[in-house]
Amino acid sequence: MINKILIILILFLLAGCAAQIPKEAEDAFYMNDFGKAAKLSRPCADKLNRNFALNNAKLGQFYFTGGGYDLAFLPFLNAGKVMERTVTGSDNAFWSSVSREDFKEFKGEPFERSMCHWYRGIIHYRRGDYEKALAAFRRGIDADKDTMSLNKDDTSDFSAGYVMAARCNYLLGEPDTADTYIQKSKFVNEIEEKIDDTDEEEVVVNDENNDNYENKRNGIDSDNTIFIVEWGDSPLKQRENNIKDIWSCSAFAEYIPRSSKIEYAKIFVDGNEKIQINRCTSTFCQLSCNTEKTAETIQKIKIGAKWTVRVCAFAGAFTGVLIATKGNGAAATAAGIGAALVAGAAVRTEADVRVWDLLPEDIGVGSLDIEPGFHNIAVCFYSSSNAELPEWRQVYYYYPIKKDDNLIYCRTTFDHFGKYKFETEEVSSSIVDSQISSRHYLEIDPVDEESDIRIIPLAPAFWKENEVDNLTIF
Amino acid sequence: MKYIKLFLLIIISFLGFACTTVVERGTFEPYPITPDSAPKYCFDGSPPIPDAKPFIYGGCDLSMPRDDDEELIKAYKEFGIVWENHGCRGGCNGLCENGPHVAFGGHCLTPPTPGTKEYDDIIMGIGVTNWLYNKK
Numbered sequence: 001m002i003n004k005i006l007i008i009l010i011l012f013l014l015a016g017c018a019a020q021i022p023k024e025a026e027d028a029f030y031m032n033d034f035g036k037a038a039k040l041s042r043p044c045a046d047k048l049n050r051n052f053a054l055n056n057a058k059l060g061q062f063y064f065t066g067g068g069y070d071l072a073f074l075p076f077l078n079a080g081k082v083m084e085r086t087v088t089g090s091d092n093a094f095w096s097s098v099s100r101e102d103f104k105e106f107k108g109e110p111f112e113r114s115m116c117h118w119y120r121g122i123i124h125y126r127r128g129d130y131e132k133a134l135a136a137f138r139r140g141i142d143a144d145k146d147t148m149s150l151n152k153d154d155t156s157d158f159s160a161g162y163v164m165a166a167r168c169n170y171l172l173g174e175p176d177t178a179d180t181y182i183q184k185s186k187f188v189n190e191i192e193e194k195i196d197d198t199d200e201e202e203v204v205v206n207d208e209n210n211d212n213y214e215n216k217r218n219g220i221d222s223d224n225t226i227f228i229v230e231w232g233d234s235p236l237k238q239r240e241n242n243i244k245d246i247w248s249c250s251a252f253a254e255y256i257p258r259s260s261k262i263e264y265a266k267i268f269v270d271g272n273e274k275i276q277i278n279r280c281t282s283t284f285c286q287l288s289c290n291t292e293k294t295a296e297t298i299q300k301i302k303i304g305a306k307w308t309v310r311v312c313a314f315a316g317a318f319t320g321v322l323i324a325t326k327g328n329g330a331a332a333t334a335a336g337i338g339a340a341l342v343a344g345a346a347v348r349t350e351a352d353v354r355v356w357d358l359l360p361e362d363i364g365v366g367s368l369d370i371e372p373g374f375h376n377i378a379v380c381f382y383s384s385s386n387a388e389l390p391e392w393r394q395v396y397y398y399y400p401i402k403k404d405d406n407l408i409y410c411r412t413t414f415d416h417f418g419k420y421k422f423e424t425e426e427v428s429s430s431i432v433d434s435q436i437s438s439r440h441y442l443e444i445d446p447v448d449e450e451s452d453i454r455i456i457p458l459a460p461a462f463w464k465e466n467e468v469d470n471l472t473i474f
Numbered sequence: 475m476k477y478i479k480l481f482l483l484i485i486i487s488f489l490g491f492a493c494t495t496v497v498e499r500g501t502f503e504p505y506p507i508t509p510d511s512a513p514k515y516c517f518d519g520s521p522p523i524p525d526a527k528p529f530i531y532g533g534c535d536l537s538m539p540r541d542d543d544e545e546l547i548k549a550y551k552e553f554g555i556v557w558e559n560h561g562c563r564g565g566c567n568g569l570c571e572n573g574p575h576v577a578f579g580g581h582c583l584t585p586p587t588p589g590t591k592e593y594d595d596i597i598m599g600i601g602v603t604n605w606l607y608n609k610k
Contacts, residue, residue, distance in 0.1 A: 032591060035569050063569055067587035070565025271508045374521050378507035390504035396589050397509045398521050398597055408589055 019044050020051050020354070021058045029358060034066025045075060053082035054106040057116055057356050065411050069123045076120045080139075082106075083113045104352070111234075111286035112356045113143035114158050121164060122228065126407055134168035137161045144286060159185040160228075160281040160363040163220060167367075170221040171405065182217055185280075223367035225406040227267055227277060229379055231392070232260035232361025232412070234283040237353045253351040257284050260361055261383045262392060262412070268378040269370055277364035284361065317342065360411060372403040379410045514599035515577065518585040521597075529576065530555075532607040536576065536596065538583055550583065553606055557583035568592055577602040 025040035038059060045052075045059040060075035082105065108116070121136030144158040162185030169178030220226075235255040265277045317339040325332035377399045381392040392412045399408070516523040517536040527533025530549050538557040539546040550557075556572045558564035566573065567587040574580035577596045586592035595601055 035574055038569055066569050067567035067590035067592065068565065068569035069567075069587065070563060071569055268507045376508045380507070393504040393507075395505045395507060395594070397594050398513060399588050400519055410589070 019047065019049070019055075021045070021055050025062070026058075026358065029062055029065070032066075034062050034068070037062040038066070038068075038071075050103065050105045051354065052105070053079045053108065054354055054356060056082075057108070057112070058358055060116075060119060061356075061358050064119050064123070069126055073120065073123050076116055076123070080113070080116045080120060083108050083116060083143075084139075106352075106354050108356060109287065110144045111158075111283050112359070114140040114161065114286065115283070115356070115359050116140075117143060118158075118161060118164075121161075122407065122409065125164070125168065128405070130168045130171045134165055134172065137165040137168065141165065158281055158286065160365050163280065163365045164226075164228075166217075167220050167226060170217075175221065178221065179217070182220065219367040219369065223369040224372075224404060225368050225370045225401060225408060227275070227364075227366045227368065227379075228407065228409045229265045229277050229364045229366070230360035230362070230409075230411040231262045231265065231364075231381060233258040234357055234359035234361055235287065235355070236357055237355035239351050239353055253353050255284070255287055255355075258361065260412075261389055262362070262381045263384040264382055265364060265410075266380050266382065267366065267368065268380060269368070270376050275366050275368050277366040279362040280365045281363040282361065283359050283363075370401045370406070372401050374398040375401055377408065381412065509598065511598070513597045515596050515602060517596065519588070520585070520593075529604060530606045532604060534599075536583065536585075538585070553581070553609070555581050555583050555606075558585075576606065579603065579605055 021041040021044055025037045028034070028037040028040065041055065041059045041062060045055040047055075056075040057079040060072045060079060063069070063072035063075065085107070107113075117136045117140035121133045121140060124130075124133035124136055138161075140161040141158050144161070162181045166178040166181035166185065169175070169181065235257045237253050237255055239253055264279065266273055267275045267277065318336040321336035321339045322332060325335060375398075377396045379394045379396075381389045383389055394410050394412070396408070513521050513523060515529075515534045515536055516526055518538055523534055526535035528539075528546055528549075529536045530546070530553070538560075539550060541547075547560075551560075554572075555576060556562040562570055562572060562582055562584050564584050565587070566582065566584055567590055568575040568578070568580055568582050568584070570582055570584075572581040574582065575586060575592055575596065576583050578592075578601060586596055
């Protein structure tokens with residue numbers, strides 16, 4: 001009997017030990033060391049466990065952001081297949097229904113599925129395979145169809161997907177379908193003004209009901225270069241009110257936004273400002289969906305079921321031990337209570353907080369017609385007060401622009417002032433210095449009087465359990 | 475007792491401010507939006523540098539060897555260098571198992587992807603060391 005209980009407990013523990021991508025790999029990603037990130041996460045992503053889709057999605061993103069587009073394709077395909085599956089063999093449905101939600105196979109939220117298809121679409125697009133790219137973008141749109149922001153039954157608000165689907169349709173010679181996508185996208189409403197040298201090419205679209213699609217295309221149909229700019233970090237997910245106590249009812253998860261200061265980007269070609277790129281899709285906004293209330297109801301029912309199972313386990317264990325010991329004495333009662341507590345604790349209600357947290361906060365899409373040849377392209381980022389955020393500037397020197405079609409992808413990965421500002425001083429310094437020396441920043445004078453960032457320990461820990469607070473002053 | 479603790483807390487907080495070590499981080503000087511020098515290295519798909527010698531011979535040409543250039547192919551292969559369709563499937567930007575790029579001390583000669591740090595750094599010669607030539 002004891003052996004059986006032990007086996008069950010060991011199986012229970014094993015079910016909770018499916019590895020995820022190590023934190024070192026994610027840190028390497030934020031420091032633009034994509035080779036290290038991929039190397040560290042590859043063994044983990046190869047394992048068939050309940051985190052297979054999440055691990056492969058992250059591995060794909062390491063390759064993708066590092067420019068290894070062909071290497072990124074297979075992990076994204078693997079992740080997408082699992083996310084789209086309706087029935088799975090390794091789904092720990094029983095354990096996830098009586099215990100932690102994350103015992104089941106990770107399949108992602110709609111926005112995570114959309115992004116998986118989105119990256120696969122970009123890879124196909126870069127290869128020049130517009131049909132497959134279109135299929136991937138459409139799947140990305142379909143994966144997000146329950147969003148509520150547009151308040152239409154069959155409409156997704158994954159507007160970046162619409163724009164790229166439209167672009168593929170234009171390139172495939174299907175302008176009518178493309179125009180429908182353009183109409184659906186919020187792209188034209190958000191990018192109202194296209195900055196250019198000549199007034200003739202300036203396009204201003206304000207009228208949503210204007211049926212003249214040519215005005216709404218905004219160059220997506222005719223320009224030879226598409227810019228996809230991603231910035232910020234997607235929301236984190238944590239148990240509601242960050243409850244970690246196993247006895248607490250923390251079945252709900254909440255998303256914590258990680259808003260960056262970036263509001264929009266501008267593209268410079270050979271030193272000249274050409275186009276402004278605004279937010280086209282926001283991963284945080286993507287989280288809102290029509291099925292939210294339904295999901296909440298289901299979750300409440302599941303919590304009720306879990307508490308019922310928990311009480312039954314509690315009572316069953318107590319009774320079982322009493323029967324086994326024939327109810328003799330206080331020791332038997334104590335053993336019964338102990339067994340009941342163990343059984344009750346085993347039935348947990350923890351929410352699933354796994355999330356593809358390496359995604360960007362915002363995606364912007366823009367287009368531009370650039371003369372074929374080598375050009376110096378810069379992507380500069382701006383705050384809501386229209387001040388440039390130079391720490392994010394990305395430059396691409398001697399970028400080869402082809403005559404027909406180009407796709408320039410840009411992602412700000414390292415968040416100097418957000419992600420690492422609460423780290424210890426030494427870690428922060430080394431990370432920032434390493435980043436600065438390796439990525440698009442020139443001289444750093446550590447004793448420069450005009451230094452604008454300081455970490456000041458505000459007050460030493462008065463009570464031992466309190467950490468020293470750090471405050472970053474810009 | 476309660477007030478004494480509060481008083482002590484205020485005093486210690488005050489001392490904490492006074493004894494703070496300020497960590498200077500330096501100003502951020504972003505890269506200029508146009509380069510301040512001409513390309514220093516070239517490869518397939520980058521601006522060509524006239525009369526550039528192959529990297530393995532101490533030059534600045536990191537192009538993949540042509541199929542008819544047997545001598546150059548042999549020279550690279552002696553060092554276990556791979557490139558597109560010659561031990562590497564391509565499109566890896568030095569992230570394959572043979573990476574990083576030869577320019578950064580790895581064994582992959584596949585040209586870097588435009589729009590990446592590797593592309594920029596190789597063209598501008600940032601962090602590039604000719605370990606192949608030095609080894610010879």
